Amino acid sequence: MSVQNFTRPDVAALRGELETALTRSRARTLGLTDCVDEADLVAQHSTLMSPLVWDLAHIGNQEEMWLVRDIGKRQPVRGDIDELYDAFKHSRSSRPSLPLLNAGEARDYVHTVREKVWDALEASPLTGRPLERDGFAFAMVAQHEQQHDETMLATHQLRTGAAVLDLPNAPEATVPPGRDLEVVVAGGPFEMGTSSDPWALDNERPAHVVDVPTFAIDALPVTNAEYIRFIADGGYDREDVWSERGWAHRVDADVTAPQFWEQDSDGTWWRRVFGVMKQVRPAQPVVHVSYFEADAYARWAGKRLPTEAEWEKAARFDPSAQKSRRNPWGESDASEREANLGQRHLEPADVGAYPEGASALGVEQLMGDVWEWTSSDFVPYPGFRVFPYAEYSQVFFGGDYKILRGGSFGTDPFAVRATFRNWDHPIRRQIFAGFRCARDVGR
Structure with a gap:
């Protein structure tokens, strides 16, 4: 314990x-x-x-x-x-x-x-x-x-050159999940953040009640196969599914696929994984996409990215107990059964590979595999206090940063929990980031 x-x-x-x-x-x-x-x-x-x-x-x-x-x-x-x-x-x-x-x-x-x-x-x-x-x-x-x-x-x-890291392949799902699987989260208040976790960092504090309207969220992260359909449908050429800033960046940076992806002459997609070329695994969560790419995909799919509060409610809220958990599966730290964390692998696991890590609401793989972009900016919680130094969080508030949640395969369990907040510029792709979609319900 x-x-x-x-x-x-x-x-x-x-x-x-x-x-x-x-x-x-x-x-x-x-x-x-x-x-x-x-x-x-x-x-x-x-x-x-x-x-x-x-x-x-x-x-x-x-x-x-x-x-x-x-x-x-x-x-x-x-x-x-x-x-x-x-x-x-x-x-x-x-x-x-x-x-x-x-x-x-x-x-x-x-x-x-x-x-x-x-x-x-x-x-x-x-x-x-x-x-x-x-x-x-x-x-x-x-x-x-x-x-x-x-x-x-x-x-x-x-880095370029010969591969120097070697770890076992990430797990494949034993039972392929159905697609278009989503969970409807009933509207109402929940406790966001923490005031009791002694090792939580200042931007996770204090605990406060947030009233979140009813919404639906994908039960699993967006996969490579789903993202390939976006590419095949001309997603990178359709200005109508991109935000104004996102489209300008896509054009200026000539972004046409997730970072490290290449397509060969017969249409097969490959990606470079720590110096090794691997064929893209369809059931893995897509990784190395920017916020702008994630936002464009969500628009193309007729959805949107979840807010930070929606993501945390889906991860932590237990409706039967009417309280927030420390992690999706409960109060315990992550083990190898619940999440792909701790650099045990050099890639995300297939969606559906960690059913024991599901939240009380039935949302899976919220922790590990890929950091998940949200639509929220990095701002302080009500009652925020600097501790122990302003340069950890405060100096970044109000900048051009979007919140990411949940950790990746490269995040250690000691350094992440369901209240943990990560942030980065919306153009960043070198980080181990993916996403899942959400949508409004009953509006």
């Missing part, structure tokens, strides 16, 4: 859970950086992304600032590099020109920092001020590392 289900967790058990989370995140980080040579580690594989070596040292620098200096009250390990690894000081495209730590220095740095973190974890009472209470700072740092691990995984997808 996760510590998040305890009111007053046993300190020894809490300390052990935090140690496990930090150890697992570091193992993943090293796996994503040790699998390439130094040239690949320091190269910039896309101007959208940092060099992998920057992410590696940035992870260590954030850990040093919060856990070694603040919680541990220790002297800086490398006080001279804070500005180099401040994500707000330098754009991703400019980072290769900075005097960054080289591969060996970065590895030594994160190792030294981690050794001091173990001392801080052992010494902390995990109570008292909000930053230490329930181990929040340690959990925040573990989540931060996992978020950068997913970013590095996206960098691996963008």
Whole structure:
């Protein structure tokens, strides 16, 4: 059972859970950086992304600032590099020109920092001020590392050259689901967000009641087969199904299919998956599409994208208990039975592959596989308070960002829950994003 289900967790058990989370995140980080040579580690594989070596040292620098200096009250390990690894000081495209730590220095740095973190974890009472209470700072740092691990995984997808990652294929559905399957969600109030989850981040707070009108939502994400029908029907050439901004971007960027897709001479679609060309699997959720593409598909299908509140109600609301769950299937953390999370695979699973992960309302695969675009902008909840720093959420409010929900195959279970909010620009496609559709009912 996760510590998040305890009111007053046993300190020894809490300390052990935090140690496990930090150890697992570091193992993943090293796996994503040790699998390439130094040239690949320091190269910039896309101007959208940092060099992998920057992410590696940035992870260590954030850990040093919060856990070694603040919680541990220790002297800086490398006080001279804070500005180099401040994500707000330098754009991703400019980072290769900075005097960054080289591969060996970065590895030594994160190792030294981690050794001091173990001392801080052992010494902390995990109570008292909000930053230490329930181990929040340690959990925040573990989540931060996992978020950068997913970013590095996206960098691996963008790199060229021989494949360096190899994992089992994602599950196929044993019983193919029927299509045009949707769930009608009755209108009414539900509790959105959280005030009780000790490791939730500031933009997930506070819990508040939202009254959502009756709507219908797809029981499953949109699949490759469905998206191919959109392409075949001229979806990328039909200005009438695109928003004005979406159409302008489609034309300017010459977008004609999901990123990494190619069609051969006989009409078969293929996609590049971490350096390997694979035939597009019809029953997998479509991935690497922008908000504008998702919005255009929904319009073409006579539907729309769900709002953030609709997505969360479909994921969390239990009508029999009249309350919101922590995750679609209940209060427990995700296991391999409920969701394709944690980089166990390098692709989404077929729709219908995780029936045990269904919500109380019968909506499936809301967690894992692909981040799901919603129609909502990134704005604060009523009563939002910055914690522990404005640069995590507040500085992004009101910008050109759309909300994504649910996590992807590259998201660790520790770093996502049904209240978790992700956001990105509507043109972004390198992220592991797909979508499902919704529609109005009774209007």
